[in-house]
C-alpha cells in the first residue's frame with residue numbers, strides 16, 4: 155500500500171500539465187468555441203508529440219499501455235485548462251475497443267485513433283432498428299459528436315462502430331452551453347455498422363473510463379478555479395487591503411480546498427480500485443462522479459462570485475470553468491443518480 | 506500508486522485479527538464495543554495492560570519502548586482489525602497518541618525511560634492541559650504561571666475543558682514561565698503528576714449529561730525541574746508539534762468508530778422504514794461517500810514522503826471529519842424520528858445515536874474550531890493574509 159504517485163506518474167502529470175498550460179491557451183480555446191469546440195492542431199500535437207492518447211491501449215496496438223491512474227492524471231490536467239479536446243469520447247472509445255473489439259477492429263481502428271488521424275466519440279441510444287449489417291437510430295447529447303469520425307453507439311448490451319463519414323449518418327451539432335465540449339444529435343438511417351463482438355465488455359469499459367475521466371476533469375476544474383481565485387484575492391485591493399484578507403472571503407476559499415482534497419482522494423481511490431480490480435471499484439466511481447462534479451460546480455460558482463463584476467464577463471475565463479462544471483454534473487448521470495446507486499449498495503434497492 | 510496490501514501484510518492482518526477476536530470473544534467480552542471514554546474504566550485499564558503485554562498497545566513505536574516499529578501499512582491494518590473485532594475505545598489515547606509521540610520526538614533519553622514504559626503498559630493515563638478560560642482558540646494567550654524554585658517548578662493558575670483529568674495520572678501543561686512575556690514566547694511544556702495537594706480537578710457536565718471534561722486548578726502545584734520537554738520558554742514549539750500527532754495513524758482507528766455509527770444508522774433506517782425515503786437515502790449515500798473519502802484522505806496524508814511541502818490532505822482533515830460527524834448526528838436523529846428524543850431509562854443517559862447527535866456538537870469545537878481550521882487552511886494552505894490581532 156502506497157497511496158502517492160510513483161516517480162513516473164509525477165513525470166506524466168508534470169509533462170501533460172506543462173503542455174496544456176502552454177498550448178491550450180484561453181485565446182485558442184475561444185477560437186475553438188467559435189467553431190466546433192475542438193482544437194484540431196492541439197489534438198494533433200497531444201497525440202503525436204505527447205503520445206498520451208495511447209493510454210489504456212496495449213503497445214502492440216500502437217498505444218502506451220498504462221492504467222487508470224494515468225488516465226485520471228491526463229483528464230485532471232485537461233479539466234484544469236478546460237481544453238477543447240475530444241478526450242472524453244476518445245478515452246471511452248479506445249478502451250471499449252480494447253475490451254470488446256475483434257482483432258480486426260483493434261487493428262483497423264486503434265492506431266488511427268491513438269495517432270489522432272481520426273476523432274472518436276461515444277453515443278447511447280434507447281431504441282434502434284437492426285437490419286443485420288445496417289442500423290437506424292437517433293442518439294442525443296453526444297459529446298463532440300459533430301466532430302467525430304468514428305462513433306461507438308451503445309444500446310443496452312450491444313455496441314456498434316459507425317463510420318461517421320457515410321451519407322447515412324447525419325450529425326447536428328447544437329449550440330451548447332459549454333462550448334468547449336458541444337453536444338450533437340447523431341442520426342443513423344440504415345447506416346453501415348460493425349458490431350463489437352463483446353458488447354457488454356465494451357460498454358462497461360467505456361462507462362468506467364467515462365465516469366473516471368469526468369471525475370478527474372472535475373477535480374482539475376475545481377483546483378484551477380481555486381488557484382486562480384486565490385491569486386486574484388491577493389492582488390485585488392478594496393477597503394485598503396487585499397480582498398483575500400477578509401475572513402468571509404478566506405473561509406469560502408478554505409471550504410473549496412476542503413472539498414477539493416476529498417475530490418482528489420475520490421479520483422485516485424477510484425483509479426486505483428479499477429487498476430487493482432478492487433471489489434469497491436463501482437462504489438468508488440459513483441462516489442467520485444457525484445462528489446467531484448458537485449465540488450467543481452461549487453468551486454467554479456465561487457470563482458465567479460469571488461471575482462465580482464469581472465467574473466461575470468465573457469472575457470474572463472471563469473464562465474468556461476462554470477459551464478464545464480455544470481455539464482460534468484449531468485453527463486453520464488446526475489449526482490442524485492450516482493448517490494442513489496451508493497444508497498442501493500448500502501441500504502438495498504429502493505422500494 | 507497502489508492501495509492493496511502485500512501477502513506479508515495480509516499475514517500480519519490474520520495474526521492481529523486472530524488475537525483481537527479471541528480477546529473480544531473471551532477474556533474481554535464484557536467491554537466489547539464500548540466507545541465512550543469513561544465507562545468501565547478499571548476493566549479498560551486492564552485491557553490496555555493486556556495489549557501492552559502482547560506488544561499491541563503502540564505498535565508504531567520503536568521496539569525499545571514497547572512498540573513493534575510497525576510500518577504504515579501494518580498500522581493501518583491493525584487499526585482496521587481493532588475496530589472490526591469490536592475492541593473498546595482506548596482510555597489512554599491521549600497518552601498513546603499525544604504524550605508518547607511528543608516525548609519520543611522531543612524528550613531526553615531519561616524522560617523516555619521514565620514515561621514511555623508506563624504509557625505503553627497502560628499504567629499511566631494522561632490528559633492535556635492546554636485550554637484556559639482566556640486561552641481557547643487563542644491558545645498562545647496562556648496565563649497559568651510556572652516558576653523554577655530550587656529543583657522544582659511551581660505552577661499556579663487554571664486550565665479548563667481538560668478531558669479525562671478526573672481519571673488521569675499525568676497532565677501535560679503549557680505554562681508561562683517568563684514573567685511579562687506575551688503570546689507564544691516564554692511558554693514552557695511541563696509534565697505533572699495530578700495526584701498532589703496543589704492540583705484540584707472539578708468535573709464539568711456536558712450537554713449530553715456526562716462529565717468527561719474538567720476544570721483543573723493549580724495552587725503551588727509542583728514537579729521536578731527536569732519535568733519539562735525542550736527548554737524553558739520553548740513550550741510553544743513542543744505544544745504545536747504535539748498537535749501534529751493528532752493527525753497520525755490514530756485517525757484510522759477513529760474512522761472505524763465512525764463506521765460503526767453509520768452502520769447503526771443504516772440498520773435503524775432499514776428497520777423503521779426510513780430507508781425508503783429518497784432524501785434519507787441521498788444523505789446516507791453522502792455519509793457513506795464522505796467516510797470512504799476520509800479513509801483515502803488519511804491514507805494519502807500518511808503515505809506522503811515529502812514532509813516539507815504543504816500537505817492539503819492533512820491541513821483539511823480535521824474540519825472534514827468534524828463536519829462529517831456533526832452531519833451524521835443530525836442524520837441519525839432524522840432517521841430515528843421522535844423516538845430519538847426519549848431516553849431509554851429514568852436517567853438523562855443516551856444510546857449510541859442520540860448521544861452521537863449531542864456529542865458531535867463538540868467535534869467542530871475542540872482541537873481547533875471549524876472557524877480556526879478555515880483560518881489555518883487559508884493562511885497556511887493558500888498563503889492568504891493572516892487575521893489581524895487586536896490588543897484588548
Ligand SMILES: Cc1cc2nc3c(=O)[nH]c(=O)nc-3n(C[C@H](O)[C@H](O)[C@H](O)COP(=O)(O)OP(=O)(O)OC[C@H]3O[C@@H](n4cnc5c(N)ncnc54)[C@H](O)[C@@H]3O)c2cc1C
Nearest residue numbers: 633634635636641642666667668867870871872873874876
Ligand atoms: C468536549 C471538549 C473536550 C476538550 N478537551 C480539551 C482537553 O482535553 N484539553 C484542552 O486543553 N482543551 C480541551 N478542549 C478545549 C478546546 O480546545 C477549546 O474549547 C477550543 O479550542 C475553543 O476555545 P474556546 O472554547 O475558548 O472558544 P473561543 O476561542 O472563545 O471561541 C468561541 C467562538 O469564536 C470563534 N472564534 C474564535 N476566534 C476566532 C477567529 N480568529 N476567527 C473566527 N472565529 C473565531 C470560535 O470558532 C467559536 O465559534 C475541549 C473542548 C471540548 C468542547
